[in-house]
Amino acid sequence: MVLSGLDWRSSRPWTVVGVAVVCLVAGVLTFTRDSRPAHADPTALPHTTVEVSASRCGRGWSAPVSGVQVFDLHNPTDGAAGVLLEDPGSQAVYGEVEDIGPGTTRELTVRLGKGAYAFKCVPDDADAVTGPTVRIAKGSSGPAAAPVTEHDLIPPALAYQKWVGNGLSDVVRLTTALRAAVDRGDLAAARTAWLPAHLEYERLGAAYDAFGDADGAINGTDAGLPGGVHDKDFTGFHRIEYGLWHGESAAGLRRPAAALLKAVTALRDEWAQARMDPAQLGLRAHEILENTVQFELTGRTDHGSGSSLATARANLDGTVEVMSRLHPLLATRYPDLPALESELKRAGTVLDRFRHGGAWTPLAKLGHRQREDVDAVLGDLVERLASVAALCDPRRTV
Known part of the structure; x- marks a missing residue:
């Protein structure tokens, strides 16, 4: 099928760019191209600025709280990077933002509860770095999922x-x-x-x-x-x-x-x-x-x-x-x-x-x-x- 002279099947990029979070919809893990759950007004939620860099990944999250909240992910470096918020033990992912440009800040909105969390910074041109583990003593988290790798997808x-x-x-x-x-x-x-x-x-x-x-x-x-x-x-x-x-x-x-x-x-x-x-x-x-x-x-x-x-x-x-x-x-x-x-x-x-x-x-x-x-x-x-x-x-x- 052709759209504007191009095959529609190749007229759209086959990548999910700027994917961010995780919102609780009918109890499932939902990633969207918008960076916030539809039910959340980010202006009314607590904000925490977190650094995205190889040397200071996850720095700035020093007063953890439970509930729905916004992380302002700031990349002070001269290269793009992605960020995962994960369970450092199981590596289950609670939220993700890709392609944070140099010198820019992107929002990640999540619901966090009792458990351990860490930010993983993934620079485009360097190895991934995991920041310090932060623990929350109470509350219920939003959904999380173990990451899928390309190796996992080869057999199917x-x-x-x-x-x-x-x-x-x-x-x-x-x-x-x-x-x-x-x-x-x-x-x-x-x-x-x-x-x-x-x-x-x-x-x-x-x-x-x-x-x-x-x-x-x-x-x-x-x-x-x-x-x-x-x-x-x-x-x-x-x-x-x-x-x-x-x-x-x-x-x-x-x-x-x-x-x-x-x-x-x-x-x-x-x-x-x-x-x-x-x-x-x-x-x-x-x-x-x-x-x-x-x-x-x-x-x-x-x-x-x-x-x-x-x-x-x-x-x-x-x-x-x-x-x-x-x-x-x-x-x-x-x-x-x-x-x-x-x-x-x-x-x-x-x-x-x-x-x-x-x-x-x-x-x-x-x-x-x-x-x-x-x-x-x-x-x-x-x-x-x-x-x-x-x-x-x-x-x-x-």
Whole structure:
């Protein structure tokens, strides 16, 4: 899919920058790009200025108190640094701020209670340094989670990459059937073959960045192209979709169908040498459905087939697959994991109501209440999966 002439899957940075704290939402650890919990007014909370530097990491926290509070993290050095507030024994993280620039101060808002705490300063160009341990005698802390390292993410990433390879083989097989139908001039069969091939590709959502330019050729839209749907650079599944549902002849579709099959075959053959970045796996679990809400549920990617809800279901399947790989890491870090997995199943049930054999209800045919149900369940999942992205963001510990 294309946004402003760029593939939307690579138009956003795949990093969580400036992530800060931890806020208690339904008892789970939630990291957000904002540096404070929504319920906290930082002007009414106690503030403590803490130094972020290799020589004086954590200095300034000399009068510890329990409860929700703000740490003003000041970096007096000439290089950027990140900070973790952690349990010095277990290294469970209570809060984090990344990329504190030279000479700047950033806020970290946390709820602290009985326990031991220490700031860990992580300069960009030096080893991590742990500051002095501070103890609080009473009160209840907010949630914490053991940090995930890139090493932890390698096994699930390798398993997922192998699954993607199998999926690409299925994409090639199904696209071969699509091309054959076009070549013999059977447009009804081509319309029937188009959807399974496209959905099989859509299930591979967490791998799109690793596909590189191939994804634009395979699954790009006409967005940003000067000629729109008639532009010579409009290719792939959506180019064929447009032709199949807008009366184009089989002769006109033969070249796009051949090009699509060539592209997916090349991607399948090259995938064995590809290497996914393990650090992106958790973030992709969130981004798949975030983009589903932004593009599929707005109809921006529908070029005539009315299959947006089918694509949303395939995206959900892809998210479930990623989550199955991450489950062992999240089981001990994310208390709300059972509720999230239950919500994933519920979302599948909601979407499946609109499947009728091999056909799906178009978005425009949904009733008001039906549309609300779809938006609500997927919107809730996007919110929950933001915590997965944050928890699986690898952290330097040395």
